[in-house]
Amino acid sequence: MRTLRYRIEKVRRFTGVTGCYARRYARLVTMPTTVPAYGDEAARRLASLADVTASDGALRRFLHGLPGVDAVGLDARAATLGTRSIKTSAKAYAIDLAISMVDLTTLEGADTPGKVRALGAKGMRPGDGAPPVAAICVYPDMVATARQAVAGSGVKVASVATAFPAGRAALPVKLADTRDAVAAGADEIDMVIDRGAFLSGRYMEVFEEIRAVKQACARPVGSEAGNAAHLKVIFETGELQTYDNVRRASWLAMLAGADFIKTSTGKVAVNATPPVTLLMLEAVRDFHATTGVQVGVKPAGGIRTTKDAVKYLVLVNETLGERWLSADWFRFGASSLLNDLLMQRQKLSTGRYSGPDYVTVD
Amino acid sequence: MSTVDRLSVLKTYKLFVGGKFPRSESRRVYEVTDAKGAWLANAPLSSRKDVRDAVVGARKAFGPWSGATAYNRGQILYRVAEMLEGRREQFAAEVAAADGVSAKKAAARVDAAIDRWVWYAGWSDKVAQVAGAANPVAGPYFNLSTPEPTGVVAVLAPTDSAFLGLVSVIAPAIVTGNTVVVVASERAPLPALSLGEVLATSDLPGGVVNILSGRAAELGPPLAAHQDVNAIDLAGAPGELAVELERAAADNLKRVLRPQPGDTAKGDHWLADPGTERMLSLLETKTVWHPMGV
Numbered sequence: 001m002r003t004l005r006y007r008i009e010k011v012r013r014f015t016g017v018t019g020c021y022a023r024r025y026a027r028l029v030t031m032p033t034t035v036p037a038y039g040d041e042a043a044r045r046l047a048s049l050a051d052v053t054a055s056d057g058a059l060r061r062f063l064h065g066l067p068g069v070d071a072v073g074l075d076a077r078a079a080t081l082g083t084r085s086i087k088t089s090a091k092a093y094a095i096d097l098a099i100s101m102v103d104l105t106t107l108e109g110a111d112t113p114g115k116v117r118a119l120g121a122k123g124m125r126p127g128d129g130a131p132p133v134a135a136i137c138v139y140p141d142m143v144a145t146a147r148q149a150v151a152g153s154g155v156k157v158a159s160v161a162t163a164f165p166a167g168r169a170a171l172p173v174k175l176a177d178t179r180d181a182v183a184a185g186a187d188e189i190d191m192v193i194d195r196g197a198f199l200s201g202r203y204m205e206v207f208e209e210i211r212a213v214k215q216a217c218a219r220p221v222g223s224e225a226g227n228a229a230h231l232k233v234i235f236e237t238g239e240l241q242t243y244d245n246v247r248r249a250s251w252l253a254m255l256a257g258a259d260f261i262k263t264s265t266g267k268v269a270v271n272a273t274p275p276v277t278l279l280m281l282e283a284v285r286d287f288h289a290t291t292g293v294q295v296g297v298k299p300a301g302g303i304r305t306t307k308d309a310v311k312y313l314v315l316v317n318e319t320l321g322e323r324w325l326s327a328d329w330f331r332f333g334a335s336s337l338l339n340d341l342l343m344q345r346q347k348l349s350t351g352r353y354s355g356p357d358y359v360t361v362d
Numbered sequence: 363m364s365t366v367d368r369l370s371v372l373k374t375y376k377l378f379v380g381g382k383f384p385r386s387e388s389r390r391v392y393e394v395t396d397a398k399g400a401w402l403a404n405a406p407l408s409s410r411k412d413v414r415d416a417v418v419g420a421r422k423a424f425g426p427w428s429g430a431t432a433y434n435r436g437q438i439l440y441r442v443a444e445m446l447e448g449r450r451e452q453f454a455a456e457v458a459a460a461d462g463v464s465a466k467k468a469a470a471r472v473d474a475a476i477d478r479w480v481w482y483a484g485w486s487d488k489v490a491q492v493a494g495a496a497n498p499v500a501g502p503y504f505n506l507s508t509p510e511p512t513g514v515v516a517v518l519a520p521t522d523s524a525f526l527g528l529v530s531v532i533a534p535a536i537v538t539g540n541t542v543v544v545v546a547s548e549r550a551p552l553p554a555l556s557l558g559e560v561l562a563t564s565d566l567p568g569g570v571v572n573i574l575s576g577r578a579a580e581l582g583p584p585l586a587a588h589q590d591v592n593a594i595d596l597a598g599a600p601g602e603l604a605v606e607l608e609r610a611a612a613d614n615l616k617r618v619l620r621p622q623p624g625d626t627a628k629g630d631h632w633l634a635d636p637g638t639e640r641m642l643s644l645l646e647t648k649t650v651w652h653p654m655g656v
Binding site: 351356 | 590613
């Protein structure tokens with residue numbers, strides 16, 4: 001009974017509205033069977049929250065009604081969890097798990113089909129019996145090449161879209177960009193939100209944009225390439241200025257139907273940090289507790305070492321639990337991380353420190 | 363008022379890794395004594411993780427250092443000698459305590475070390491003339507052999523010549539463009555750790571020389587087995603350890619400099635003319651064929 005009341009209280013606080021709404025959601029939150037964010041049931045549950053997103057005013061009231069972030073506490077919590085010592089067999093497990101969660105990324109102006117194919121080959125067989133990575137992440141025009149390179153391997157193809165990385169383009173352009181990538185066979189779409197709209201308080205615009213992109217991810221029923229592409233929403237947390245904004249953006253994206261929320265593009269000075277990731281994990285936890293919808297998290301940019309990766313895995317396990325410890329629900333957006341993971345893997349199996357001469361240059 | 367009123371300011375000796383002065387990752391230290399057993403200082407007792415960090419630092423520095431012009435490298439090494447000259451008294455005192463010799467003898471060894479540094483500095487833009495060649499070939503080609511640095515070199519410094527011996531193994535390695543990870547003499551590491559302070563203030567890019575103090579028996583094996591180390595100089599490894607390390611080094615075909623009979627000798631062995639052997643043995647020969655044109 002106490003937990004029920006707590007939940008109602010929480011919903012009331014989150015929605016910033018009075019008792020009748022809380023009672024309406026109570027039925028929902030007392031039976032939060034977990035459903036994945038990309039299913040139909042998740043869409044139904046989000047639809048039942050339609051009153052928070054009914055108007056610009058309601059959405060703003062909701063987002064600004066979210067409790068403020070205790071920045072000092074958040075930093076301290078992330079730092080404390082970063083001190084866990086993960087050794088021997090646990091480390092071996094963590095390394096293989098991290099490899100299987102890597103979105104092996106190449107997002108350069110100088111990308112060539114050859115480079116994308118090489119990356120695909122590496123992603124499918126990183127070497128020495130290491131598991132394949134989760135996905136190859138490329139620009140939309142490289143999706144077809146990547147699709148061909150990893151065909152039949154189970155490695156997914158992710159594509160950035162919506163005028164990545166700045167997101168400064170008109171909505172029709174962004175949607176065309178997305179449809180293009182989906183048509184070329186992308187399994188996952190990484191979109192960037194319009195930070196300009198978000199920072200100037202036009203939340204509804206951001207919300208509608210995410211919804212529109214999600215619709216653009218859909219494929220016709222019975223399509224050869226399978227179901228709708230999963231949608232990852234990039235906040236570019238380095239540009240959102242405050243932790244409060246990160247929390248608001250997280251809720252906004254999840255309410256709009258994001259399958260994954262992702263920290264950054266990797267193209268600005270500040271990328272994924274442990275506190276920001278922890279904050280997003282907590283938002284996902286709260287969203288799950290409220291609606292039962294399971295959303296994934298992807299930190300990206302600046303994660304280069306095995307040590308960092310293991311710290312993130314600890315954050316996930318401590319915040320969301322084992323259910324999220326799979327490539328379906330947690331990813332690393334990285335390019336150089338994989339090499340370090342492979343070198344650490346060699347060190348564990350041979351006892352000798354490895355070096356960059358023993359992994360591919362990419 | 364007597365002089366006792368002044369509190370003694372003790373020096374915290376630290377490692378020199380990647381241009382920075384960290385403590386050992388293991389947080390351990392050990393007591394360093396002079397030749398008579400009197401306590402001198404606590405030195406960091408490095409672990410294999412310090413080895414790992416040092417090799418990463420050395421590898422990072424290798425590209426820029428080996429890519430710098432020979433002239434530039436020579437100038438930087440002269441600069442190191444200039445800095446050493448300015449701290450002669452400090453090094454003389456540390457060498458006297460470390461080697462257990464008179465102040466006069468210690469000063470002579472420091473002078474010899476500085477002179478040796480200058481001597482090696484001069485070799486930077488001359489070694490290619492000695493070790494390289496324009497080879498006559500049966501065809502219309504220029505055939506040129508040039509010496510190239512081996513890469514990251516692990517050095518076990520001589521145990522009984524704490525400063526002159528140390529300089530005599532570091533300078534020949536770095537003058538040609540190698541970067542080094544040095545394990546200082548376990549018994550007398552203080553001159554080596556002070557050398558780090560000199561290197562840090564003399565234009566030498568961070569990571570070209572990395573200095574660790576600790577047990578050769580603990581730091582040698584991970585260095586010898588490290589896949590990213592290209593050569594190992596066993597000057598300071600006692601007989602049995604040298605054999606073990608040479609075996610471990612064979613795994614990735616490291617170049618190995620075996621200890622010479624005099625390397626661990628006490629006394630003035632290191633004062634002798636070093637010759638070019640140590641420098642030349644840490645070079646690889648690159649040969650290019652180039653069409654002559656017409």
